[in-house]
Amino acid sequence: MNPIIIDNNLSEQLKVIYDNSSSLAIDGANGTYFTIAATDSGAITHSNIIEGVVYTLQIKNAKSPAADIVVTYPTAAGNISSTPTRTIPTGKYLEIELLKVGSTYIWRDAVITEITTW
DSSP, X not given: OOOEEEOOSSSSSOEEXXXXXXXXXXXXXXXXXXXXXXXXXXXXXXXXXXXXXXEEEEEEEOXXXXXXXXXXXXXXXXXXXXXXXXXXXXXXEEEEEEEEETTEEEEEEOOOEEOOOO
């Protein structure tokens, strides 16, 4: 699927939305906003992340039959997160931001929210 490019002229940065299917492997060459329908627990990986660019991951719990899933943040040197894992309950999604500063990758969790649209 080709990325969708949104330029609302309100920011200096284009928001490129990429449907990452069920993969937790984030490739910055594909975009800056990733929608992921995770069907199982797994670990996030990343590549081609550009310094100073904010990447957003919207991870939907799409497990069938319905059950919680656990997302694990990268644990390699340079990755900083508030917690190494997050549980996404049935019917919810997790929004995560990733920012690279120098050789450090900073992860920020947003609130787990009810799914209203996708």
